[in-house]
Amino acid sequence: MKLKVVKDSRRAGYARARMAEFADRCRAAGLPVTPQRMAIIAALLGANDHPRAEAICAEVRRRHPHVSLATVHRTLETLCRIGEARKVTTLHDSARYDGNLEPHHHVVCVRCRRICDVEIAGLEDALGGVLTAPGFRALGWSLEIRALCDDCASSGGRAGRSPKSRGADRRAAQFATKPTGSD
């Protein structure tokens, strides 16, 4: 098992290829191809620093000064929903705290937001010697497993038992994308 930093240079061709097929992907998803969407995906693919909505908006406005920040937010979420982008900062709602200091990881239900502790025996050892990214000094790591809990899986309908679960269904969509392998 070997860790390596992804080179920026690799992204130029990748971005070109993605742009070439983006319009078709929108149509495949049943979404109209709008200049705003094209500009936003272009700005996202042109950046390699995991930009935030505001930065993307600024880039887009260099050519389309009229574009609204709200549209950028909406479009980025849409891109995540159809699998054309990925939200790096997961669980972007209110903070959740944990008193359990034992080394452990988390399974998060994308629907009801239940968070469950899990231990993965051997993972620490397996990763221990690997997490030395050049240019960084590793402080620690965290593995988050996005999942659908059985309760939510069975009740296909509206789930969520937390009192403040309004908007949970919409927000849950961001998890439907699969940042990293599996399933």
Add this chain to the structure above:
Amino acid sequence: MKLKVVKDSRRAGYARARMAEFADRCRAAGLPVTPQRMAIIAALLGANDHPRAEAICAEVRRRHPHVSLATVHRTLETLCRIGEARKVTTLHDSARYDGNLEPHHHVVCVRCRRICDVEIAGLEDALGGVLTAPGFRALGWSLEIRALCDDCASSGGRAGRSPKSRGADRRAAQFATKPTGSD
């Protein structure tokens, strides 16, 4: 490598032990022992659902109706800073997006918030058959490595080059805790 869900039952004795030494740990960290802090850590250790600040505040107010929500927020951040609690929802600031759909992970500088793509060859395969938490259906996973980039490590002083980095130093503190092993 084997994944298993942590049983709630295991937490009762753990919470008791942590409570017993909490006051001493505050003193060791140079922090006064206040009734609010005691109540807040007790509420956190008594919960097994990774509660949010508001839920902890509600629990605390059952005995201390006067406690301010601001104090709960402040105290939880303090607990994370001294290593008595852990923030499950990492990177809690504005959302960051990624156009790179290739399976990859991230190194995040806790100081300047730079995010860098990394690949860990073999990790997918190693975890592939493991991520089956009972009661959940896994959709995907994400490994986030908290780190200090060389730039920030050398310039011990104020770092952060992003334009909107106000408060970054304070926020960075939350990363100083080590949710999971390493270092």
Add this chain to the structure above:
DNA sequence: TATCAGGTGATAATGATTATCATCCGTATG
């Protein structure tokens, strides 16, 4: 070109978190 479902811009609303500041209180000391 006409139609329409859906996208967009402008703006207000939301909601979690943080800042402010006067007051309170835990700690150290005599």
Add this chain to the structure above:
DNA sequence: CATACGGATGATAATCATTATCACCTGATA
């Protein structure tokens, strides 16, 4: 125990990213 001090707290306002609203616009289709 009384005193003094510096940090902690409560009340409240401010911040700021994100979301909702709604009138208008526009891409897709026939």
